[in-house]
Amino acid sequence: MEFSVAGVTVSPILLILWSIFVGYIFSTIGAAGGILAGVGHITIFGMKKANMIKPMNQMLTLVSPVIAAPLYFRERRLVIPAAVALGLGGILGALLGSYLSHTYLQDMKSYKPLFGAITMFIAFRLWYELTPSAREKQQTVKKANQSFEKKVKELKAEGKLNELKEIGVNFSQTGINNTFTFSGETFKYNAISPFIAGLIVAIISAALGVGGGFLLVPYLSSMLGFPMFIVAGTSVLSILVSSATSIGNYIKMGSSLDWAMLSFELGGVIIGSYLGPVLSKYIKAIYLKTFLAVVLTYIGIGYMFGGAITAATGIKII
Template sequence: MYFSVADVTVSPVLLILWSIVTGYVFSSVGAAGGILGGIGHISIFGIKNANIVKPMNQILTTVSPVISSPMYIREKRLVIQVSIALAVGGIVGALLGSWLSHSFLSDMGSYKPFFGLVTYIVAARLWYELTPGFRNGQAKVKEATKTFEAKVKELKASGRMSEIKNIGVNFIESGLGNNKFTFAGQTFEYKTVVPFLAGFVVAIISSSMGVGGGFLLVPFISSFMGFPMYIVAGTVALSILITSLASIANYMQLGSTVDYNMLAFELVGIVIGSYLGPKLSKHVKAIYLKGLLAVILTYSGTQYVFGKLIFQLTGFKM
């Protein structure tokens, strides 16, 4: 099927299938949804205009949280206060980042290597998180994860999955300064200014690429702030919904366009994948999904950064 705005011919089935994968990964891990969307738009579907790719990527990352966030909220697997702090800082960063990108990364020749470099960074981070040293170094997170997984197994066996919220996020202290909450029997603390500043900085980078920013926020919240992955995905996704809307609006105001006919098929897949993510992520270990995602991103990053050089040296086209 030919899509005139994007100027590409793509099977609607392929659009839906890749979007299911994108929605599932983003709603499960809280990261790489925009990057996977970008890989699809650039490499699989063949869009050549960078300022079409960027807002279309971000539209996909806004739909997934709309589907997944209510499910995470019901199960109390989302730290709403952190999402709000990230989003407030992110709105300012998103406006700045989208303006910089529209002005200085408007052609695919300059955008693609930059996109590939960041994809490499995300892949490197995922590989690091798969190492025993990283996983063994987070005792509190490991204990909370172990408790949560055991409880899910127990509730599933007894048909009482609706009770999962009983071990979810419960705040002890909340405000503009110090915050404290419990999850799966463990207590976690943070200062509001930390996610606020992270949201601002990450939004500049992510909006300039036309992605959500979960690739930076997820490792920041899981590693630096020390939150378990079972509450990171929902927390990040909700904040990305808000910052992505700000970025998309600015891209459109600056003159970017999107192919709504193509998006219609992609959104079907995103909705399906985003619904499956929270449902299945309770039963699928995050390490397996991270491993597969690391492989995909490593290959894609190599293609965007070194693909032309590899072809010149070997004749092999990635």
């Protein structure tokens, strides 16, 4: 099928299948959604317009935040003032990042190496997560998350919403300096920090056409010290704001979206996002992460150094 706006001819079945894979990986691992969307657009589908690829990547990464944010809000697992600070910085960063990228990374020759660099960054992150110490920490966090989620479901089923309010996020101080409690523990942070973080992350993600969760999650958990129970909800809300801003600005500056192509892709991502939690019971995350780390390492090397390797050896990597 020909998609005239994107300038490619590709089977709708391939679009759907790849997008299912993107949604599945994103919902299972929680990262690399924008990267895999970009790999599909650049290599598998053969799109040549960098300033179209970026917002189309981000359109696909919006699916998960749109679905997940209301759920986290209902379960009081969302630090709204922190998400607002990240979002405000994200709006400014998305406008700046999309402008710079639209102006200076408008051709594939300049865009692909930088996209390859961020792909390698995520690949290295996955390799780190496969180390014994990182895996042990992830198992502890996973068990804690499952325990909390079970408690939330029990309280909802019993109609004890007041108790849900008590264990969820509750602020005692808001403004520049913020204090809140979650599950009996007290947390403090300064709003300037997430604003700056949101600005920096949004510049990078808007410029390259990715979601930014791979940077926001480590920031919220390691630098602000938030428990993982509330990191996901806080990050997806800010990603929703910054990605929507970036897409809007790309369109305002003249980038076009192939809505016919996106309709197939968005459908596939929704299916994959649903299948992720279901199939994760049968497919071990370690195998999936290992496979993804190998693939992203290969793609990152190909995008960054493919031209030089081909020129030196005559072998085309990607």
